[in-house]
Amino acid sequence: MTTTLVLNASYEPLGAVAERRAIVLVLTEKAVVLEEGQWVLHSERLTISVPSVVRLRYYVRVPHQAGSVPLNRKAVFERDGHVCVYCGSRPDTVDHVVPRSRGGLHVWTNVVAACRRCNHRKADRLLSELGWALATKPTMPSDRLLRLRGASAVHDSWARYLDPEGWAVGAAS
DSSP states (O other): OOEEEEEOTTSOEEEEEEHHHHHHHHHTTSEEEEEEEEEEEEOSSOEEEEEEEEEESSOOOOOOOTTOOOOOHHHHHHHTTTSOTTTSSOOOEEEESSOGGGTOOSSGGGEEEEOHHHHHHHTTOOHHHHTOOOSSOOOOOOHHHHHHHTSSOOOGGGGGGOOTTSOOOOOOO
């Protein structure tokens, strides 16, 4: 199953939905297709391209709450791109950079994705004690970026509607 980027009427990214939901939005005239995908669906009376990007016809007000991204394992994996921050392999666990046994808190800036092997090797030690270093400092992700990264794949056709932080770059020409 592929995903479709859904934009608000103002071209602001709202999230990614399943192709089936995107087709329903288009057929019920709640959205217009901006970018077509590579697949085509056929019925007895209709042929429709599966959209890659759709824009809602009417503006939808989205309540914004700063700092509303919940800290959980799935969200940490999404933020870190599903790779262990220490060795680059597939993560299995969440690690506290400053161990909780040493006063580290369970907050976005202290939690990273790690594989079991690295997490076990690190144990309750500090990175400086092991000679390890993080390539990037962990931060709290944008709520919108997290919703978009939750898609099974970010398509190339989405790039013109997103900037690196996952925000809209304005109306596409």
